[in-house]
Amino acid sequence: MYYGGIEAGGTKFVCAVGNEQVNIIEKVSIPTTTPTETLNQVFHFFEKYALKSIGIGSFGPIDLNEKSPTFGYLTTTPRKGWENFNLLGAFKERYTMPISLTTDVNAAAYGEYIRGYKGSIDSCLYLTVGTGIGGGFIKHGDIVQGYGHPEMGHILIQKHPKDHYPVCCAFHPNCLEGMASGSSMEERYNKKAYEFDRDSEVWELEAHYLAQAIVNYTLIVRPDKIILGGGVMKQEQLFPLIREEFKVLMGDFVETPFLEEYIVGPKLGDNAGIVGCLTLASELV
Known part of the structure; x- marks a missing residue:
């Protein structure tokens, strides 16, 4: 079959x-x-x-x-x-x-939940950070949506005071995709994400925006796991930066799993x- x-x-x-x-x-x-x-x-x-x-x-x-x-x-x-x-x-x-x-x-969230984690967790949120940004949420084996599917890449976030780049999203003045996607990085710096050095300061700004989003997702749905995939997240130096910024922004307000096990890359790559x-x-x- x-x-x-x-x-x-x-x-x-x-x-x-x-x-x-x-x-x-x-x-x-x-x-x-x-x-x-x-x-x-x-x-x-x-x-x-x-x-x-x-x-x-x-x-x-x-x-x-x-x-x-x-x-x-x-x-x-x-x-x-x-x-x-x-x-x-x-x-x-x-x-x-x-x-x-x-x-x-x-689909990626479902693949990770069913095949990656094999049902060992109750919920997971998958965010892809590539040309654009999008996310899916799985709860008790079900894909969660309402009137339509979530558009997690277009949540509105606060712009960093040192960031003077005009957001690339045609629909929103300060959404996550417009400030942190691979497309926005390329427009802001005239370079693709993989062309930057691992220790470049651009990753701190990227981590700041992604951490803001993850704080919001955490407060709204409290998932067991947040999985970050996509081309931009192949820059593994981003993960510790995001975790540290998340910790600062959350301010110990709510409990989460151990951050190295909470904010992770996809098991299925x-x-x-x-x-x-x-x-x-x-x-x-």
């Missing part, structure tokens, strides 16, 4: 086929261009397998309200050509098998999202 998983990103679609144990049999990366061109390559990849179901974790925002007439659509995405695109509908036109759709960060997609697909049959 085979399952399909798709981690649909604004830069690339990672597609994988997994077996009954949700072990990856084959995986490919397809550049994100136009919807027609990209999905034709996705469909071609899956054609050689007799899939039972597909799990999709997509960039967004996505309309995940099943009562909405645009359920399954990408909505106000900045990715040109994908605005108001019926992503779920495109797959349902092609396949009759069960299909699960959620956000890419929800870069496979968190695709493993989460395959896991969601396996639960459909």
